[in-house]
Amino acid sequence: MEELKTVLIAGGSGLIGKQLTKVFKERGYRVYKLSRNARKQGHVQWNPKTKQVDEKYLSRVNILVNLAGASIGDKNWSTKRKKELIDSRVESTEFLHEIAAKMPKLSYYVGASGVNCYDLNVDKVFTEEDAYGSDFLSTLVKDWEQASERFSAICPTLKLRIAMVLSNRGGSMNAMKRPVFFGLGSPIGPGTQYHPWIHIEDLCRMILFGIEQNLDGTYNAVAHCDTNKTMMKGIAKYMNRPFFMPSVPSFILTFFLGERASLVLSDLRVSNDKIKKAGFTFKYDQLNKALKALFSK
Ligand SMILES: NC(=O)c1ccc[n+]([C@@H]2O[C@H](COP(=O)([O-])OP(=O)(O)OC[C@H]3O[C@@H](n4cnc5c(N)ncnc54)[C@H](OP(=O)(O)O)[C@@H]3O)[C@@H](O)[C@H]2O)c1
Numbered sequence: 636m637e638e639l640k641t642v643l644i645a646g647g648s649g650l651i652g653k654q655l656t657k658v659f660k661e662r663g664y665r666v667y668k669l670s671r672n673a674r675k676q677g678h679v680q681w682n683p684k685t686k687q688v689d690e691k692y693l694s695r696v697n698i699l700v701n702l703a704g705a706s707i708g709d710k711n712w713s714t715k716r717k718k719e720l721i722d723s724r725v726e727s728t729e730f731l732h733e734i735a736a737k738m739p740k741l742s743y744y745v746g747a748s749g750v751n752c753y754d755l756n757v758d759k760v761f762t763e764e765d766a767y768g769s770d771f772l773s774t775l776v777k778d779w780e781q782a783s784e785r786f787s788a789i790c791p792t793l794k795l796r797i798a799m800v801l802s803n804r805g806g807s808m809n810a811m812k813r814p815v816f817f818g819l820g821s822p823i824g825p826g827t828q829y830h831p832w833i834h835i836e837d838l839c840r841m842i843l844f845g846i847e848q849n850l851d852g853t854y855n856a857v858a859h860c861d862t863n864k865t866m867m868k869g870i871a872k873y874m875n876r877p878f879f880m881p882s883v884p885s886f887i888l889t890f891f892l893g894e895r896a897s898l899v900l901s902d903l904r905v906s907n908d909k910i911k912k913a914g915f916t917f918k919y920d921q922l923n924k925a926l927k928a929l930f931s932k
Contacts, residue, residue, distance in 0.1 A: 641695040645669040645731055646703030648678065650806045651838060655700065658839040667692050669703070683727035693737040698846055700745045701783065703727040708807065712771065712894045721775055728782035735789055742790050743846050746783030750798045750831050750857055752776035755901040762906045763796070763853045771894065780853065791851040798831035798857040798905065800838055803929045811870055820871035821880035824888060826864035828902035831857040834919035834928065844915050858917045858925070860904045869922050873930035
């Protein structure tokens with residue numbers, strides 16, 4: 636009998652990792668997750684900061700998916716927090732590369748990355764060929780991708796520049812739903828700024844697609860880009876809540892969130908032509924379809 640393919644997901648306890656685990660298992664893969672707090676079955680203890688890992692399953696790993704990283708949106712970006720955001724991605728990836736020496740069967744690597752790596756507020760649709768921007772997140776992504784790139788000496792390496800993940804289990808959707816729930820639905824900032832997004836189901840399908848098609852390189856994981864106003868209005872519609880409040884002025888958001896406000900206020904449009912040319916088809920390629928599916932569950 637053919638042996639089950641084994642996947643190790645670093646940061647597999649998070650929003651994407653949980654859903655991805657289900658998808659892998661349905662597809663017949665064996666899944667382990669690296670966690671700094673491994674209490675559940677299938678979770679393997681590691682601490683990238685102190686460079687410790689429970690090695691017992693490493694020799695079985697065929698596929699390594701790296702989703703580890705402190706949350707970008709949760710806390711204000713103080714100098715200390717910025718260092719944490721960088722280290723939790725770059726040092727974790729470097730440590731994974733070190734322990735890959737103990738994974739003789741490793742044949743594929745997927746590294747999460749972010750779509751917020753291009754120049755912001757420029758009237759252009761960015762492709763993977765474009766240069767990195769110069770703001771904090773762009774620099775973070777550049778270093779993170781460079782760390783992932785080390786795996787290309789070992790096996791095919793897929794770096795996915797992930798857009799805002801739409802899920803009904805948390806992440807950015809929760810933040811957008813909160814004011815709408817209280818009847819305060821409105822555009823945030825000018826409302827005309829574009830946000831790239833992807834439905835979580837499509838993101839998991841894309842990771843599987845990459846593995847099964849042996850894709851190598853950097854790809855934007857973006858289904859579509861919509862304006863903030865369209866997104867907030869769409870959410871209000873599916874929540875049966877009003878949408879008539881005046882937009883939240885940018886300066887108020889910047890006052891409360893500091894530099895982190897750029898996550899909501901920045902205007903960014905990104906192309907998904909490359910992944911589509913590789914043969915991937917989106918199930919949710921329009922906002923309406925994605926929201927309908929999320930709110931029907
Ligand atoms: N969700 C999105 O909209 C989105 C968009 C673009 C990119 N991404 C990227 O995709 C990856 C996964 O996203 P997600 O939404 O699933 O994130 P998440 O829910 O925050 O999960 C990330 C996981 O990383 C681990 N982690 C947290 N802090 C860490 C640290 N200091 N050192 C090492 N590991 C740490 C945690 O696992 P343990 O606590 O079990 O160790 C956590 O479960 C992240 O790197 C994120 O930046 C996400």
